[in-house]
Amino acid sequence: MAGSRAKKEEAYDAGSLTVLEGLDAVRKRPGMYIGTTDSQGLMHCLWEIIDNSVDEALAGACDEITVILHDDGSIEVDDNGRGIPVDVEPKTGLSGVEVVMTKLHAGAKFGNASYTAVGGLHGVGSSVVNALSSRLDVEVDRDGKTHRMQFHQGHPGVYEDADPTRPSPDATFRRTRKNRPTVLQVVGSVPKRRTGTRVRYWADPEIFNDTARFDYNQLIDRVRQTSFLVPGLKITVIDENIPETGDPAHDEFMEVDGDRAHTPAGPLDGQEAGSRSGNEAADRSEGQDGVEEEAPAEDGAPAWGTQEEATQEEATQEEFQEESPDWTGDGADGDQAAQALGISPIRQERHRRVEEFLHTGGxxxxxxxxxxxxxxxxxxxxxxxxxxxxxxxxVGADGELHxxxxxxxxxxxxxxxxxxxxxxxxxxxxxxxxxxxxxxxxxxxxxxxxxxxxxxxxxxxxxxxxxxxxxxxxxxxxxxxxxxxxxxxxxxxxxxxxxxxxxxxxxxxxxxxxxxxxxxxxxxxxxxxxxxxxxxxxxxxxxxxxxxHARIQARKTKEVTRRKNALESASMPAKLSDSMPGNDDIAELFIVEGDSALGTAKAARNSMFQALLPIRGKILNVQKASLTQMLTNKECASIIQVVGAGSGSSFDITQARYNKVIMMTDADVDGAHIRILLLTLFYRYMRPLIEYGHVYAAVPPLHRIALAGKHKGEFIYTYSDDELEGRLADLRERHIDYNPDVQRYKGLGEMDADQLADTTMDPRTRMLRRIRMEDAEQAAGIFPLLMGDDVPPRKQFIVDNAEDFDRSKIDT
Missing domain, CATH: 3.30.230.10 (Ribosomal Protein S5; domain 2)
Structure with missing residues (x-):
């Protein structure tokens, strides 16, 4: 008996098969249609709706698209295209709106007549978004009327919102009976020439995982690129998710966090909201045939973003309210109090951030x-x-594919x-x-x-x-x-x-x-x-x-500069005083200005891990020179060869022979200029060295104070004239004797080996400045400005910033 029962349970026949009808397949396997159910899939749903509106623009039927981010987590896309057909599609007996929103691979883009070039070509975009939304409302302006249809998780029906101006996926939903067409509601009238489509949807949290976040910046990038690609198309993004105080200064305070992932925001306001929701209660009584009562929809999606973010936003509003004595409620008393003080009423409402995009140059x-x-x-x-x-x-006349x-x-x-x-x-x-x-x-x-x-x-x-x-x-x-x-x-x-x-x-x-x-x-x-x-x-x-040439040279450089044994250093430039092999993780390359400083540095360095490469004066300004000129320049070629990681696009930081590259130049204006020329070379052709923090500037002192009396034999080094005056005043106040003949270093070569080691080269006592590139775009603009061929902009930059000049920001 046990064996026969097991066989019965393991039986595989037609009864074992599951048939998913309509949009159920989309909800079961959403990855097949939107790729993922994380942030990428969440944004992909929005692209599908926007692309449908853009297709109208490509067909020459639309020149304005509006994307509204509501504060309840919903997103609305509005266009002034031809509007989804509202008449009955003969084959299915359904309205064009219901066909587009509920049938996969359905739409005008398969007929090859209404559209010649489209983005949403598979006919699944709107229906997939509908299936993956806890609620979707679509309104169509055609034939002098505004038509509406509503859906819950892809199923058509009618929502009974307690407040028509604040629709919610949590409202009671009356679903259309199975296999019966849903009658389009007529909710308003418009001029006969006005056409268009509005789609508002709430992404379903049952589908999208906890990591799904709406990315406002990604939306702006997408909208901007679309405006470039469709010249003459105006696209407006309205973000209603920014708290408003009514005070421009306060509003600016609330908008500073522009880089976070914004939650889509707020309801329609003003006349526009009224035109879409007016007479809604009366209109709901029309076209109710075939509608049956259904239990309230399951909990809808909160505003996309974590509960922690929502709580944090509320806390921010409360904190700001406490700090602002003029903050009032929505009541008339608050308005009167504000007016009595001679200020505008301040309301705890929402502020519309509007960004418009329109380009004609393609x-x-x-x-x-x-x-x-x-x-x-x-x-x-x-x-x-x-x-x-x-x-x-x-599709032929018989309805079959040929x-x-x-x-x-x-x-x-x-x-x-x-x-x-x-x-x-x-x-x-x-x-x-x-x-x-x-x-x-x-x-x-x-x-x-x-x-x-x-x-x-x-x-x-x-x-x-x-x-x-x-x-x-x-x-x-x-x-x-x-x-x-x-x-x-x-x-x-x-x-x-x-x-x-x-x-x-x-x-x-x-x-x-x-x-x-x-x-x-x-x-x-x-x-x-x-x-x-x-x-x-x-x-x-x-x-x-x-x-x-750079690629060929980089290949040669890799072949001859990767130090695997002592013999390989023989292929390095003769003037390189290399460090001992085996210490690559701590190795340091000092690029030294002049032969005189090189002699002192040789005696001051620790040859176990410190290498020296001298350069003669000011190297080539590679911002002005061509790539060929740079490669044929002896000093630039030597630096690239010694670093050993190539140059330009072939630069491989993992092949660099040194952990630190240190520019050691005199503490004067010429030394600062040489550092800038070296930095220009690193930025243009070895940029990852700067990006990953491997480039440093040595900080040699300007003065040496020799103490006297009981402190004889002790020295104090200073790095600026202001610091010198302060140290001397401090010594006098503390009655510490010193030699009034303060030594002023004119260059690194004036130091002896011990002084150079103590102040500039010994890791235990030296001071280095790491070169950082916090803003790549700003760096990309400032290097051509300061080091390029165009003189007038550089002169104007100096004139404009002369009053803000701060000597403390210069490492001289």
Missing amino acids: VVDFVDFLSKGEPVSSIWHISGEGSYEEETQR AEKVRRTCGVDIALRWINDYDTTVRSFVNVVETPGGGMHVDGFLNAITRQVRKNVEANARRLKVNLKDSRSKVERDDVMAGLVAVVTVRIAEPQFQGQTKDVLGTAQVKPIVTRMTDGQFGEMISGSKRGFKEQSERVLEKIVGEM
């Missing part, structure tokens, strides 16, 4: 925005159209420039949807520019000093991409992506079109045959050839 403006650094070329623009054939499945060959049009729009840097910024898009993984359009673009650059380098080999007989002297893609800033966009109907998240474009026919178009237009630019491009193309080719 990808050219986008590249200009992305360019951070000194430009080598102006922005080059490639655009045009090509066509290709593709076999696709079309294979059919169609002629597609591919629009290409590319902007690019080079800047004087080695970082690469290439952003790619298909129908305004970003493809972080690139794809066929990016491959076609990079193949074409690499081929054209190689062709023109070979044609100008003599001028560029390229030895064509050397097999290593061949431009590679990495050389071309160093310092490249580009935006690559294509617009095609029904693009093929790798997965619903659309990270990589897979439509193979796009690649030859982009390649051919780039070959022709970029070829004219880089060859200088197009008017106005000759000088720019020469600069670009010189930069790329310089990157090639």
Whole structure:
């Protein structure tokens, strides 16, 4: 009996199969549709709704989109497009709104007529967001009316909100009976010419995990890039989650925390709120056929963010309330009291932060925005159209799918420039949807520019000093991409992506079109045959050839500078006084100014872990020089070779031979200038040394006070004139004798070995200043300003900041 019972329990037949209907499959396997259920998936839901509105803009039917972040955790996207169809779809018998919101792979983008280039092409975006929301409300303006439909976890029905101006997923929900169409509610009237769609949804906490956070900055970045890619489209982001006091100074105080992950915010206010919620109670009585009572929906999502964050925000408001004697409640008494004091009433309400984005220059403006650094070329623009054939499945008159060959049009729009840097910024898009993984359009673009650059380098080999007989002297893609800033966009109907998240474009026919178009237009630019491009193309080719030489030199450097045994140091520059091998974790390289200081430093150093490399005066200003000039400069090449980690994009900090690189120069203006020149070299070509805190400035003293009397033989070192005066005054006050002939060091060479060791080189007694780069973007702007070729901006900078000059900030 036991054996037969076990067999029955293990039976596998048709009864073991589970059929998930409608959107239940989405809730069961959300990762198939939005990738993850953490912050990335949470943001992906918003992209799907925004993309639907952007598709209306691409179709020429929309020029304004508004994204509202409400304080109850919901997000609303409003556009003035054509509006989702509200008539009945014949095949299903459902309204167009219900079809779009509840049926997977349904929408106008499969018919190939209403949309020619779209971002949301799979027809699952709105329905997936609906399935993963605890509540979703959609309103459509069409035919002079405002139509509304509501959903709970993807199921249509009607919410009975206690306060229509504060809708909630916790309100009682009356679900439409199964297999019966939901009648659209008519909740208002609008001018007949006004059309548009509003979608407001509350992400379901049953789906998204505890780590899911809404990222306001990511939203702003996405909206900004969309405004670049769709010229003329105005996108407004309204964040209603900022507490308001009514006092601009107080409001500014409340907005300082701009970098945290904002919780979406507040209800519609003013006339707009009234137009959407007016007559709501009366309207709810319409179209109730087929609606049955259902238990209240389960607890809805709190504002996205942890409870701790919400509590912290409340505590902040309470604390601010205690500090502000003018803070009043919402009552009339408070308003009257405020008016009696001659001030505006201060209310504990919400403040709308509004950010608007509108660009007309397209990808050219986008590249200009992305360019951070000194430009080598102006922005080059490639655009045009090509066509290709593709076999696709079309819905025939019988409702069945049939294979059919169609002629597609591919629009290409590319902007690019080079800047004087080695970082690469290439952003790619298909129908305004970003493809972080690139794809066929990016491959076609990079193949074409690499081929054209190689062709023109070979044609100008003599001028560029390229030895064509050397097999290593061949431009590679990495050389071309160093310092490249580009935006690559294509617009095609029904693009093929790798997965619903659309990270990589897979439509193979796009690649030859982009390649051919780039070959022709970029070829004219880089060859200088197009008017106005000759000088720019020469600069670009010189930069790329310089990157090639740097890569070759870095490879050589790695081969000869990695110290594995004592014999390897023989390949180092002859003037290097190296440290003993085996101490790489504490090894220090002192870059010393002048031969006289080198002699003293040799006697002062600990040769077990301290190495010395002398330089002759002021090295080359690499901010003004080309990469080729830098590599041929003896001093710069020696420093790169001795550090041993390469340069530019090939720099590998794990291969650095020293833990500290210390600039040891005289404590005067010339010494400070040499330090700046060295820092410019490190920043431009060995930046990770600064980023990871391996670059230091030695701090040698300016004066030596010799004590007398019972303190004879003791010395005090000072590092500035002000410190000297203070020390001398202190000695006089304490009646300590000293030699009035205070020694003033004119350079490191004036010290003897013991003095240099005690004050500057011995880790037990010295003082070092670590060079930090707290703000990379500010550093990227200040180096070209102070060290570049353009003199007027530098002069103006000095004039503007002369009054704020602080000598204590200078290490002289």
